Amino acid sequence: MTQDEPQPLIIDTDPGVDDVLAIVLALSRPDLVRLEAITLNFGNTTLDYARDNVLRLFNVLHAHVQQEGKGQEGLKRSLSGSAYRTIFASKGAEGPIGGEQFTASYFHGRDGLSGISQLHGDPFATSKSIPSPLVEDATKPAHEIILDILRNNAPGTVRIAAVAPLTNLALAFQSDPETFCRVGGISVMGGVLDGPGNTTATSEFNTYADPFAAKVLLHDAPLHPVLQDAKRNACGYTGSLPIELLPLDITRKHTVPYARLCDDVDQRGGILRSFYKAMLSQPRRVTNSHAPPGSPFDPRLYDNFEAHDPLAVAHAMFTPSLFSRRNGSQQTEGGWKTEQVRFGIETVGELTRGYCVVDRRGLGSIKLGKIKPNSSAAKDKGNGDVEVEKPTSGQWDVVVASPGPAWFAGIFCEALSI
Numbered sequence: 001m002t003q004d005e006p007q008p009l010i011i012d013t014d015p016g017v018d019d020v021l022a023i024v025l026a027l028s029r030p031d032l033v034r035l036e037a038i039t040l041n042f043g044n045t046t047l048d049y050a051r052d053n054v055l056r057l058f059n060v061l062h063a064h065v066q067q068e069g070k071g072q073e074g075l076k077r078s079l080s081g082s083a084y085r086t087i088f089a090s091k092g093a094e095g096p097i098g099g100e101q102f103t104a105s106y107f108h109g110r111d112g113l114s115g116i117s118q119l120h121g122d123p124f125a126t127s128k129s130i131p132s133p134l135v136e137d138a139t140k141p142a143h144e145i146i147l148d149i150l151r152n153n154a155p156g157t158v159r160i161a162a163v164a165p166l167t168n169l170a171l172a173f174q175s176d177p178e179t180f181c182r183v184g185g186i187s188v189m190g191g192v193l194d195g196p197g198n199t200t201a202t203s204e205f206n207t208y209a210d211p212f213a214a215k216v217l218l219h220d221a222p223l224h225p226v227l228q229d230a231k232r233n234a235c236g237y238t239g240s241l242p243i244e245l246l247p248l249d250i251t252r253k254h255t256v257p258y259a260r261l262c263d264d265v266d267q268r269g270g271i272l273r274s275f276y277k278a279m280l281s282q283p284r285r286v287t288n289s290h291a292p293p294g295s296p297f298d299p300r301l302y303d304n305f306e307a308h309d310p311l312a313v314a315h316a317m318f319t320p321s322l323f324s325r326r327n328g329s330q331q332t333e334g335g336w337k338t339e340q341v342r343f344g345i346e347t348v349g350e351l352t353r354g355y356c357v358v359d360r361r362g363l364g365s366i367k368l369g370k371i372k373p374n375s376s377a378a379k380d381k382g383n384g385d386v387e388v389e390k391p392t393s394g395q396w397d398v399v400v401a402s403p404g405p406a407w408f409a410g411i412f413c414e415a416l417s418i
């Protein structure tokens with residue numbers, strides 16, 4: 001792959017309203033990305049609804065480009081199948097690797113899209129035939145399809161935008177770590193490091209829904225023999241996987257007014273705008289409800305759509321992969337900035353499942369498992385020198401800046417045809 005060729009991209013997703021908009025963003029720019037696969041994971045909704053939602057989206061997009069006629073050349077090219085075919089891996093993980101299963105119906109609605117499957121007359125119907133450029137593969141688990149794509153592309157070239165619980169990706173790593181290490185970069189929407197959660201007081205939904213999967217990729221993977229020995233890794237690196245995390249800390253700064261997405265002002269109509277308005281109705285109600293009662297409603301503060309998943313897909317589209325940057329061939333550009341942060345993921349906390357426990361002690365390069373203070377418990381045992389802390393955290397790349405919320409809103413709204 002040369003620098004001018006579109007990057008092969010997999011979107012691992014649990015659609016979900018912001019997932020659907022993230023997919024449209026990727027489809028709008030076939031000059032930048034070749035959408036190799038959409039792989040479904042449980043999360044915002046169940047797999048059955050997630051599959052229906054993808055089919056509804058593509059049917060609406062086809063109807064939209066027929067209605068509109070002119071413009072949207074990128075979207076048209078992607079939908080025609082002339083730019084690429086997209087494997088639709090609908091047999092994804094149905095539940096987390098560990099712990100109880102949860103969905104986000106409180107925010108996305110039971111069907112993941114504000115209940116559009118129950119609308120009178122089913123105006124955004126799913127279909128029996130699979131719309132182009134999708135080619136459904138319901139025979140293989142999604143994690144095997146991810147591995148197939150990594151095998152069939154040169155090492156370090158495939159990007160993954162992970163905008164769901166990380167179950168499929170963790171299963172892929174556990175199933176064939178050598179092949180999984182061929183990935184060029186993984187842009188993960190997940191976690192929150194310095195702020196409130198969006199699902200519990202402490203936790204973001206994706207890390208809450210499957211904290212065990214996050215732990216497999218962030219904590220367990222760097223300790224695996226394949227990532228300890230560069231000769232066993234087709235990309236030739238050791239240490240952590242090429243993951244860059246986009247936590248709520250950055251994604252919630254990237255918003256678009258609901259009024260713009262839902263076409264409140266000029267009511268231009270059309271099937272795509274009607275679809276956006278219908279599927280955003282529940283998240284909009286929930287967001288609006290955060291306004292304090294008894295004061296005048298301020299839409300600038302409480303009527304904004306937080307584009308969590310679209311920002312992660314934008315990161316995968318507009319930045320060189322971490323693999324290529326580690327090799328020094330390309331640098332992060334255009335205002336994107338990444339910093340290393342040391343944290344661990346809580347898996348079974350009584351109140352804190354999915355919490356990212358940031359280590360702010362300034363330990364530098366000290367390995368946590370080597371810290372051996374002379375605790376009273378140790379003295380009681382008579383050896384005076386025992387490990388009191390297992391190495392449960394590591395240092396990972398966290399995206400802390402983008403080219404800016406205004407830049408993002410511009411490219412996002414252009415992609416959405418609004």
Ligand SMILES: [Ca+2]
Nearest residue numbers: 016019163164
């Ligand atoms: Ca999602």
